[in-house]
Amino acid sequence: MPEHPLTLILSRIRADLTDAADPAAKASEQRFFKEETKSYGVKNPAVNVIAKTYLAQVKATHASKADIFGLCDQLWASGFMEEAFVACVFSESQESVTEPSDFELFESWVHKYVSNWATCDTLCNHTVGDLVTRFPELAERLTAWAASDQRWVKRAAAVTLIIPVRHGLFHPLAFRIANTLLTDGDDMVQKGYGWTLKAVSESDQQAVFDYVMEHKAVMPRTALRYAIEKMPPELKQQAMAR
Secondary structure, eight states: OOOOHHHHHHHHHHHHHHHHOOHHHHHHHGGGOSSOOOOOOOOHHHHHHHHHHHHHHHHHTTOOHHHHHHHHHHHHHTOOHHHHHHHHHHHHTTGGGOOTTHHHHHHHHHHHTOOSHHHHHHIIIIIIHHHHHHSGGGGGGHHHHHTOSSHHHHHHHHHTTHHHHHTTOOHHHHHHHHHHHTTOOOHHHHHHHHHHHHHHHTTOHHHHHHHHHHHTTTSOHHHHHHHTTTSOHHHHHHHHOO
């Protein structure tokens, strides 16, 4: 019996990533992460070329969304960062046919597979962020992520909103999630919600400034600096004053 086309594509993706591996790039990459990462050592531009090449092949098979998400799950399950990035390209390609029920699958990827800021942000900025933009009723479910005891799930709650809030969506929710994460001691979580507040400030600077001024006595400096990054010097000075 011939192999399923997507099984062949998965094998070819892994072969191409292996061929493109660079030990020096692998060693250099690790300095961006506090935790140990599992990777081939392929630079992001090369990973993107591989992902787009094989996305075209996947589409040529006329695979269903379920089959594509199944392929994504296999890529995620490998633990390799580059395979996670390819999975994110594939899942993002299905944006126009996603449904609310897909949230549970994406949530499972966040809980089971996300293990560093790069895979968290790549998945949540696009695949998950796109889904909650299409189906705004799902966004409230991010509040449960913010209450998690897992650092990447908490960061995911915030960074999922970054692109939507730039388009004027979910600002009240962004502040509520910031409230939940406000005094979290993990710098990856602080940077996540600070980044979201910075994105809100692009269209509602006053609201973010008021929020920072109200909470700066307890707000970690890391989160505060991220939140005010795009503000004018005089507002930054006020926000940073002890």
